[in-house]
Amino acid sequence: xxxxxxxxxxxxxxxxxxxxxxxxxxxxxxxxxxxxxxxxxxxxxxxxxxxxxxxxxxxxxxxxxxxxxxxxxxxxxxxxxxxxxxxxxxxxxxxxxxxxxxxxxxxxxxxxxxxxxxxxxxxxxxxxxxxxxxxxxxxxxxxxxxxxxxxxxxxxxxxxxxxxxxxxxxxxxxxxxxxxxxxxxxxxxxxxxxxxxxxxxxxxxxxxxxxxxxxxxxxxxxxxxxxxxxxxxxxxxxxxxxxxxxxxxxxxxxxxxxxxxxxxxxxxxx
Ligand SMILES: Nc1ncnc2c1ncn2[C@@H]1O[C@H](COP(=O)(O)OP(=O)(O)OP(=O)(O)O)[C@@H](O)[C@H]1O
Numbered sequence: 001x002x003x004x005x006x007x008x009x010x011x012x013x014x015x016x017x018x019x020x021x022x023x024x025x026x027x028x029x030x031x032x033x034x035x036x037x038x039x040x041x042x043x044x045x046x047x048x049x050x051x052x053x054x055x056x057x058x059x060x061x062x063x064x065x066x067x068x069x070x071x072x073x074x075x076x077x078x079x080x081x082x083x084x085x086x087x088x089x090x091x092x093x094x095x096x097x098x099x100x101x102x103x104x105x106x107x108x109x110x111x112x113x114x115x116x117x118x119x120x121x122x123x124x125x126x127x128x129x130x131x132x133x134x135x136x137x138x139x140x141x142x143x144x145x146x147x148x149x150x151x152x153x154x155x156x157x158x159x160x161x162x163x164x165x166x167x168x169x170x171x172x173x174x175x176x177x178x179x180x181x182x183x184x185x186x187x188x189x190x191x192x193x194x195x196x197x198x199x200x201x202x203x204x205x206x207x208x209x210x211x212x213x214x215x216x217x218x219x220x221x222x223x224x225x226x227x228x229x230x231x232x233x234x235x236x237x238x239x240x241x242x243x244x245x246x247x248x249x250x251x252x253x254x255x256x257x258x259x260x261x262x263x264x265x266x267x268x269x270x
Contacts, residue, residue: 001025002047002148002179007056009042009203016042018203019056024181024196026147029174031194031211032183035233039203040183041079044152048077060148072101076141077150078134086126090117090136093125094143103143111139116165130157138166149173151182155189167193187226191215197225201233 002024009017017039024030034040045051047058049065058065060075068074084093094108112121115135120128125136134157141149151170155163170180170193184190190197197214199206207214211225218228 001061002181003057003059003062004043004047005057005059007043007046007058008054009039009046009051010054011042016203017046017053020200020203020205021056022198022205022208024179024198026179027174027177028195029170029180029182029193030196030198031190032181032198032200033187033190033229034183034185034200035235036185038201040200041152042203043200044077044079044150044181044183047150048075048079050079070101070144072103072144072146074144074146075148075150076144076146077152078137078141078154079150079152084125084133084136086124088125089122090125090128090132090139091121093136094121094139097140098143101144107143107145111142114142115139131159131162134158134162138169146178148179149181151180153183153185155184155186163189187224187229191225199229199232206232 004023005021007017007020008015020039020043032040032043042051046053047065048071060068065071065075084090088096091108091112094111095105098104098108112118115138117132117135117139120132125133128136134154138151138154141151149170151166154166154170158166167189170182174180174195182190182194191211194211196209197211198208199214207218207228209217215223215225215228218231219225220227
């Protein structure tokens with residue numbers, strides 16, 4: 001179980017994550033949804049200790065990330081297209097990472113197989129397509145066979161076959177009882193993949209709960225997640241950060257915050 005409580009991050013004078021609270025449960029895929037610039041990546045970075053919060057906590061089964069004894073085995077993360085040395089092969093990148101965490105070459109071979117990189121693993125990573133780099137990042141996240149997976153826009157750069165692949169991978173992980181938190185601004189894709197939804201804009205929680213509840217509570221009868229999202233945020237998911245995001249948040253915050261914050265204050269999304 002992931003518990004994010006009152007998480008806050010400031011960048012200069014802007015509050016990019018604003019007292020954000022939500023949970024993500026094992027056995028479920030939780031979609032972390034928001035327009036561009038909503039604060040999804042900033043939140044995910046704080047969740048794995050890459051950025052220090054100005055306030056609030058993130059706990060995994062009650063334990064803060066910094067206190068996890070074997071972090072790579074407990075939380076795997078794909079945060080952005082990993083910076084991999086372009087002259088290094090995918091396999092040697094994974095082996096180096098594995099070694100620093102006392103993970104053997106056998107697991108490296110397994111994640112290469114699992115992510116469809118077999119055949120390309122000896123090629124220099126500099127020659128990889130964006131989709132292959134995404135697969136390499138996912139392979140790295142899987143090295144420790146973690147119980148929690150955090151994925152920041154994992155379908156970016158993937159072709160349709162890759163999109164289906166990552167969707168079924170996430171479903172399988174959740175089916176195994178893992179906790180999967182996946183950020184996205186693609187509502188049609190999210191609707192096919194997630195069980196639960198956390199919607200944010202301007203760093204604030206707008207709504208959280210099971211997918212069907214969010215759709216039925218915020219879209220017209222028979223409506224879609226996309227419609228619920230637009231109503232909550234006041235704009236389409238892929239508008240650029242800036243005027244649109246600001247206006248959207250103001251419009252959507254009233255209705256959404258009450259339901260979302262209430263749910264998170266109870267400490268559960270279900
Ligand atoms: N290092 C930084 N310095 C200054 N501002 C930052 C920094 N990182 C993020 N921001 C700002 O914080 C806000 C949230 O950005 P973030 O990348 O977390 O949003 P996001 O929801 O992941 O958006 P996207 O879908 O576009 O990646 C944006 O306004 C962004 O410009």
